[in-house]
Amino acid sequence: MLDDWLSATLDGGVAGRPASGPLPGGRYRLHGEGILELTPDVAASDARSVVISAGIHGNETAPIELVGELLVALEAGRLVLGAPLLVILGNIPSIRAQTRFVTTNLNRLFRRGLDQKGEEPERARALMHAVDDFFARHRHRPLHLDLHTAIRDSRYPRFAVVPYAEGEAETQPRSAWPDLAAAGMQAVLLQHRHSWTFSHYSRHYHAAEAYTLELGKVRPFGANDLDALDGMRGWLATLAQGVPPASGDVADLRFFQVAFELMRTSDTFRLTFAEDVANFSEFAVGERLAEDETEGPFVVEEAPLSVVFPNAQVELGARAALLVRPCAVPD
Ligand SMILES: O=C(O)CCC(=O)N[C@@H](CCC(=O)O)C(=O)O
Numbered sequence: 294m295l296d297d298w299l300s301a302t303l304d305g306g307v308a309g310r311p312a313s314g315p316l317p318g319g320r321y322r323l324h325g326e327g328i329l330e331l332t333p334d335v336a337a338s339d340a341r342s343v344v345i346s347a348g349i350h351g352n353e354t355a356p357i358e359l360v361g362e363l364l365v366a367l368e369a370g371r372l373v374l375g376a377p378l379l380v381i382l383g384n385i386p387s388i389r390a391q392t393r394f395v396t397t398n399l400n401r402l403f404r405r406g407l408d409q410k411g412e413e414p415e416r417a418r419a420l421m422h423a424v425d426d427f428f429a430r431h432r433h434r435p436l437h438l439d440l441h442t443a444i445r446d447s448r449y450p451r452f453a454v455v456p457y458a459e460g461e462a463e464t465q466p467r468s469a470w471p472d473l474a475a476a477g478m479q480a481v482l483l484q485h486r487h488s489w490t491f492s493h494y495s496r497h498y499h500a501a502e503a504y505t506l507e508l509g510k511v512r513p514f515g516a517n518d519l520d521a522l523d524g525m526r527g528w529l530a531t532l533a534q535g536v537p538p539a540s541g542d543v544a545d546l547r548f549f550q551v552a553f554e555l556m557r558t559s560d561t562f563r564l565t566f567a568e569d570v571a572n573f574s575e576f577a578v579g580e581r582l583a584e585d586e587t588e589g590p591f592v593v594e595e596a597p598l599s600v601v602f603p604n605a606q607v608e609l610g611a612r613a614a615l616l617v618r619p620c621a622v623p624d
């Protein structure tokens with residue numbers, strides 16, 4: 294069942310199959326389309342409560358392939374389930390269409406009280422409900438890994454975005470940076486304000502350790518280099534088994550803090566640099582990064598800024614780029 298759950302979900306072929314059943318070390322239960330919970334018979338001593346999501350953007354296929362490998366290994370008993378896992382396939386219609394989204398960007402909708410109508414808002418509500426229900430029943434060292442790939446090339450192809458948090462949710466566990474380094478991340482980007490992404494949802498509302506993980510560049514199914522994701526594959530395997538993860542060298546990570554968010558507030562907004570400028574490319578003081586007839590130009594001031602996720606084609610009112618600066622390793 295698990296070994297073809299992803300493809301059956303995408304083909305619309307899960308209806309008629311049992312909604313629950315055994316697997317080595319535990320049981321699976323389908324809570325809805327693309328929402329699968331795995332429960333161990335006995336939680337291992339290092340078990341955490343883990344949400345793993347992929348396909349929140351439909352054309353980001355490497356994470357879906359990686360999660361597929363994990364499920365195949367669990368079904369075959371090569372990995373024995375030792376921790377509660379909630380596995381989510383995010384935006385199913387957009388995965389089928391191989392597009393980032395169908396109507397609106399799902400990864401901006403994870404906010405309680407969301408009252409928008411439409412397919413993606415409905416999906417956001419279903420996923421928020423699934424996460425609420427899972428973390429209400431499994432509270433032990435909650436972790437959410439929301440797996441993505443980026444549109445552009447990147448100076449650091451694999452990097453973690455840490456959602457903004459305040460209060461109880463702000464504390465990062467001591468293992469956070471060594472875990473990310475061992476998972477093959479090359480950089481860590483600290484958000485400066487609330488952003489209503491899926492990983493932000495788990496951190497903000499559930500005080501979970503949560504990351505958006507960028508795992509290379511957007512490519513179609515079958516064209517991904519999964520060998521480059523060995524570290525990530527290893528982390529998912531240890532989490533599923535509830536055993537301690539490998540510990541990496543924090544010196545291998547570069548840390549960045551978001552300084553500004555460029556928003557597309559009018560039709561005239563444009564970025565001044567080329568489409569092939571990679572994520573984390575740096576711009577010197579005095580350089581003009583964006584132009585907008587209403588807002589005026591955005592010019593780098595005080596210290597150089599690097600661009601991450603630049604995209605002038607986003608919806609009006611949406612983020613068109615993050616502008617970031619290197620920072621020290623946070624405590
Ligand atoms: O490459 C891009 O421009 C976008 C890649 C992507 O989907 N990134 C996430 C980051 C979410 C976050 O800020 O935590 C997104 O834009 O939703």
Ligand SMILES: [Zn+2]
Binds near residue numbers: 350441
């Ligand atoms: Zn994405």
